[in-house]
Amino acid sequence: MYLDQEYLYGWLAYLTGVVVLFACVWYATRFMRGSPLRRLILLLMTVTLIVPWTADPDLNYLAPAWIIAGSEALFDNATAFWRAGFPLVVAQLCALILSAFAEIMLYSKRKPNKKKRTGRKQSNAAKTDKATSQHAA
Numbered sequence: 001m002y003l004d005q006e007y008l009y010g011w012l013a014y015l016t017g018v019v020v021l022f023a024c025v026w027y028a029t030r031f032m033r034g035s036p037l038r039r040l041i042l043l044l045m046t047v048t049l050i051v052p053w054t055a056d057p058d059l060n061y062l063a064p065a066w067i068i069a070g071s072e073a074l075f076d077n078a079t080a081f082w083r084a085g086f087p088l089v090v091a092q093l094c095a096l097i098l099s100a101f102a103e104i105m106l107y108s109k110r111k112p113n114k115k116k117r118t119g120r121k122q123s124n125a126a127k128t129d130k131a132t133s134q135h136a137a
Contacts, residue, residue, distance in 0.1 A: 014064065018050060048066055048092065072084065
Protein backbone atom coordinates (compact mmCIF):
# COMPACT_ATOMS: atom_id res chain seq x y z
CA MET A 1 0.00 0.00 0.00
CA TYR A 2 1.04 3.58 -0.49
CA LEU A 3 2.45 5.78 2.23
CA ASP A 4 0.44 8.83 3.20
CA GLN A 5 3.09 11.08 1.69
CA GLU A 6 2.91 9.28 -1.67
CA TYR A 7 -0.87 9.53 -1.56
CA LEU A 8 -0.68 13.30 -1.03
CA TYR A 9 1.90 13.66 -3.82
CA GLY A 10 -0.45 11.78 -6.13
CA TRP A 11 -3.31 14.13 -5.32
CA LEU A 12 -1.02 17.13 -5.72
CA ALA A 13 0.06 15.94 -9.18
CA TYR A 14 -3.56 15.22 -10.16
CA LEU A 15 -4.83 18.62 -8.99
CA THR A 16 -1.96 20.33 -10.80
CA GLY A 17 -3.10 18.57 -13.97
CA VAL A 18 -6.68 19.69 -13.32
CA VAL A 19 -5.56 23.31 -12.97
CA VAL A 20 -3.57 23.09 -16.23
CA LEU A 21 -6.54 21.51 -18.02
CA PHE A 22 -8.85 24.18 -16.61
CA ALA A 23 -6.51 26.91 -17.88
CA CYS A 24 -6.45 25.28 -21.35
CA VAL A 25 -10.24 25.06 -21.52
CA TRP A 26 -10.51 28.62 -20.21
CA TYR A 27 -8.19 29.78 -22.99
CA ALA A 28 -9.95 27.66 -25.64
CA THR A 29 -13.32 29.18 -24.74
CA ARG A 30 -12.08 32.78 -24.54
CA PHE A 31 -14.19 33.71 -27.57
CA MET A 32 -17.28 32.90 -25.46
CA ARG A 33 -16.43 35.57 -22.84
CA GLY A 34 -19.42 36.31 -20.62
CA SER A 35 -21.46 33.44 -22.03
CA PRO A 36 -23.51 31.26 -19.67
CA LEU A 37 -22.51 28.26 -21.79
CA ARG A 38 -18.83 28.93 -21.09
CA ARG A 39 -19.47 29.14 -17.36
CA LEU A 40 -21.49 25.91 -17.52
CA ILE A 41 -18.74 24.05 -19.40
CA LEU A 42 -16.08 25.18 -16.92
CA LEU A 43 -18.28 24.38 -13.94
CA LEU A 44 -19.22 20.86 -15.03
CA MET A 45 -15.63 20.10 -16.01
CA THR A 46 -14.37 21.25 -12.63
CA VAL A 47 -17.01 19.35 -10.65
CA THR A 48 -16.43 16.18 -12.67
CA LEU A 49 -12.67 16.29 -12.20
CA ILE A 50 -12.55 17.28 -8.53
CA VAL A 51 -15.31 15.27 -6.77
CA PRO A 52 -13.58 12.52 -4.74
CA TRP A 53 -14.81 9.11 -3.63
CA THR A 54 -13.29 6.18 -1.79
CA ALA A 55 -11.00 4.14 -3.98
CA ASP A 56 -11.75 0.97 -2.03
CA PRO A 57 -14.84 0.53 0.17
CA ASP A 58 -12.66 -0.93 2.94
CA LEU A 59 -10.07 1.88 2.97
CA ASN A 60 -10.22 5.60 3.57
CA TYR A 61 -8.18 6.62 0.54
CA LEU A 62 -9.93 8.95 -1.90
CA ALA A 63 -9.64 9.13 -5.65
CA PRO A 64 -11.46 11.15 -8.32
CA ALA A 65 -15.01 9.81 -8.57
CA TRP A 66 -14.99 9.73 -12.38
CA ILE A 67 -11.96 7.43 -12.38
CA ILE A 68 -13.49 5.09 -9.80
CA ALA A 69 -16.86 5.02 -11.57
CA GLY A 70 -15.28 4.45 -14.97
CA SER A 71 -12.92 1.71 -13.85
CA GLU A 72 -15.63 -0.12 -11.92
CA ALA A 73 -18.02 0.07 -14.86
CA LEU A 74 -15.31 -1.15 -17.22
CA PHE A 75 -13.78 -3.93 -15.12
CA ASP A 76 -16.56 -5.03 -12.75
CA ASN A 77 -20.02 -4.50 -14.21
CA ALA A 78 -22.30 -1.69 -15.23
CA THR A 79 -24.09 -1.53 -11.89
CA ALA A 80 -20.78 -1.08 -10.03
CA PHE A 81 -20.54 2.31 -11.75
CA TRP A 82 -23.10 3.72 -9.34
CA ARG A 83 -20.91 3.28 -6.24
CA ALA A 84 -18.92 6.38 -7.25
CA GLY A 85 -21.15 7.50 -10.12
CA PHE A 86 -24.10 8.40 -7.91
CA PRO A 87 -22.22 10.98 -5.80
CA LEU A 88 -20.69 12.38 -8.99
CA VAL A 89 -24.11 12.80 -10.63
CA VAL A 90 -25.52 14.35 -7.44
CA ALA A 91 -22.62 16.82 -7.29
CA GLN A 92 -23.17 17.76 -10.94
CA LEU A 93 -26.91 18.27 -10.39
CA CYS A 94 -26.24 20.44 -7.34
CA ALA A 95 -23.75 22.47 -9.37
CA LEU A 96 -26.30 22.87 -12.18
CA ILE A 97 -29.01 24.02 -9.78
CA LEU A 98 -26.69 26.50 -8.05
CA SER A 99 -25.42 27.71 -11.42
CA ALA A 100 -28.96 28.27 -12.70
CA PHE A 101 -29.79 30.19 -9.53
CA ALA A 102 -26.64 32.32 -9.91
CA GLU A 103 -27.42 33.02 -13.58
CA ILE A 104 -30.93 34.13 -12.66
CA MET A 105 -29.52 36.41 -9.96
CA LEU A 106 -26.94 37.86 -12.38
CA TYR A 107 -29.58 38.38 -15.04
CA SER A 108 -31.96 40.11 -12.64
CA LYS A 109 -29.20 42.48 -11.43
CA ARG A 110 -28.55 43.80 -14.94
CA LYS A 111 -30.21 47.10 -15.60
CA PRO A 112 -31.76 47.62 -19.01
CA ASN A 113 -30.46 50.56 -20.99
CA LYS A 114 -33.28 53.11 -20.88
CA LYS A 115 -31.48 55.80 -22.83
CA LYS A 116 -32.26 55.83 -26.49
CA ARG A 117 -29.83 57.62 -28.66
CA THR A 118 -31.58 59.33 -31.52
CA GLY A 119 -28.61 61.14 -32.90
CA ARG A 120 -30.45 64.48 -32.80
CA LYS A 121 -29.36 67.51 -30.86
CA GLN A 122 -31.26 68.53 -27.78
CA SER A 123 -34.26 70.72 -28.52
CA ASN A 124 -34.35 74.37 -27.50
CA ALA A 125 -37.26 73.74 -25.12
CA ALA A 126 -35.29 71.10 -23.24
CA LYS A 127 -32.29 73.43 -23.08
CA THR A 128 -34.35 76.25 -21.61
CA ASP A 129 -35.95 73.88 -19.08
CA LYS A 130 -32.51 72.87 -17.85
CA ALA A 131 -31.31 76.48 -17.75
CA THR A 132 -34.33 77.68 -15.73
CA SER A 133 -34.04 74.80 -13.27
CA GLN A 134 -30.38 75.65 -12.70
CA HIS A 135 -31.16 79.35 -12.10
CA ALA A 136 -34.01 78.53 -9.72
CA ALA A 137 -31.73 76.50 -7.48
